[in-house]
Amino acid sequence: MNLAKRLMLVFSGVVFLGFVVMLALHRNGSIETETLIDSSPQTVWTILTATDDYRLWNPEISRVHGQLRKGNVIEFVEGSGPDAMVFHPKILAVQPDRELRWKRYVWFPGIFDGEHRFILEAVGNKTRFIQGETFTGILVGSLTQSVLKGTVDSMHAMNDALKQRAELASARRPK
Secondary structure (H helix, E strand, O other): OOHHHHHHHHHHHHHHHHHHHHHHHOOOEEEEEEEEEOOOHHHHHHHHHOHHHHHHHOOOEEEEEOOOOOOOEOEEEEOOHHHOEEEOOEEEEEEOOOEEEEEEEEOOOOOEEEEEEEEEEEEOOEEEEEEEEEEEOOOHHHOOHHHHHHHHHHHHHHHHHHHHHHHHHHHHOOO
16 A cells, blocks of 8 residues: 555544544533513513613623524624634524524534523512523534533623613603
8 A cells, every 4th residue: 555545544543533522522512591580571571682782781691683583694793802702693583572693603504503491480570680601513522511500600690780770760750
């Protein structure tokens, strides 16, 4: 066997082994947070979908461009300053007063995807606000616990800011 064939065989073996290792390390991941808001789902939904106001209160998502309509691709900026990241998710579900869901990916689908969801559940006169994300793709196994914790902390910060804004809006309404 000549040298070129040997090198090609070795290269093919390394690529195959790398693929097998990536599959072995692969795992999907899901995180979820929730908070109980002393305000109606309608009030919470109005604030959640008033994306032009995010810069005023939202510590997780600083800017959103595009209409929150099923099938649309929007642009949002997560964070601010030099660490800000820009994403272009596709809106998967818009159910007023109940659910907003989108899916984003890195590079192209199947590598590192994130399906983000905001769920609003009526609990008497209050709203259980659930925010979560499910990560899929071949690079998801590279997520560290510190990255997941940072994402959960960011979600909690948004939940708390939304709760404060919705409860303040409800308190200002005449009864």
